[in-house]
Amino acid sequence: xxxPTPKPGDIQRDWYVVDAQDQVLGRMATxxxxxxxxxxxxxxxxxxxxxxxxxxxxxxKVRFTGKKESAKTYWRHxxxxxxxxxxxxxxxxxxxxxxxVHAAVRGMLPxxxxxxxxxKKLKIYNGTEHPHGAQQPKPLN
Numbered sequence: 001x002x003x004p005t006p007k008p009g010d011i012q013r014d015w016y017v018v019d020a021q022d023q024v025l026g027r028m029a030t031x032x033x034x035x036x037x038x039x040x041x042x043x044x045x046x047x048x049x050x051x052x053x054x055x056x057x058x059x060x061k062v063r064f065t066g067k068k069e070s071a072k073t074y075w076r077h078x079x080x081x082x083x084x085x086x087x088x089x090x091x092x093x094x095x096x097x098x099x100x101v102h103a104a105v106r107g108m109l110p111x112x113x114x115x116x117x118x119x120k121k122l123k124i125y126n127g128t129e130h131p132h133g134a135q136q137p138k139p140l141n
Contacts, residue, residue, distance in 0.1 A: 004043070005045055005048065006043045006045055006048055006050050010043070011038075011043075011048075011049075011050050013051075013052050013053060013121075014052045014053070014138065015052065015053045015054075015055065015132065015135040015136065015137035015138065016035060016052055016053070016054050016055070016137055016138055016139070016140040017054075017055045017056075017057060017130070017132075017137040017138070017139055017140065018031075018032060018054060018055070018056045018057070018139075018140045019057055019058055019128075019139075020056050020057065020058045020059050020061060020062045020101060021058040021061040021062075022061065022063055023062060023063060024062075024063050024064075024065055025062050025063065025064060025100065025101070025104050026104060028062065028101075028104075029101065029104035029105045029107075029108055030108060031140065032054050032056065032101075032105050032122065032140075033105050033108035033109055035051060035052050035054055035140060036051040036052070036054055036105070036109065036118045036119070036121055036122060037050075037051050037109065037110075037118060038050030038051035038052070039051075040052075047114070049114060049117050049118055051118055051121060052121070053121045053122075053123070053132075053135070053137075054121065054122050054123070054140065055123045055124075055125070055130050055132050055137050056098075056101055056122070056123070056124045056125065057125050057127065057128050057129075057130055058126070058127070058128060059097050059098045059100065059101045059124050059125065059126050060093060060097035060098075060126045060127075062097075062100060062101060064089060068089060069088075069089050069090050069093075070088060070089070070090055071088075071089075072088065072089040073086045073087065073088055073089075074086070074087050074088075074089065074092050074099070074100075074103060097126055098124040098125070098126060101124050102119075102122070102124055105119070105122055106119055
């Protein structure tokens with residue numbers, strides 16, 4: 001018996017909206033990564049992009065547990081020698097709060113071209129407004 005593999009034309013992509021207000025970052029990111037990979041569908045295949053689109057609103061109001069707000073550091077590199085830069089989660093929330101959710105979800109997706117393609121289906125916004133109302137996104141619990 002052959003194992004069925006989903007073909008690109010057979011994949012039905014849905015839109016989901018997640019309100020990040022007062023949600024714990026890691027627990028929310030696992031649910032988002034689960035949907036982006038397509039693991040919530042009966043025809044999931046680890047080598048194919050079968051996931052749905054996810055819109056995250058209120059990304060600036062996400063919650064950390066413990067002392068992570070002041071102790072957690074996000075690192076980036078400028079591309080120059082000795083160009084490593086670090087920023088605490090507290091400062092990251094003030095400057096670019098959407099990057100907090102982006103980094104958490106990115107770490108839970110596969111590394112490589114497939115993970116990058118899945119991450120493009122994640123849309124993150126700081127406020128409650130988003131431009132994807134025409135897609136009629138369903139709330140993700």
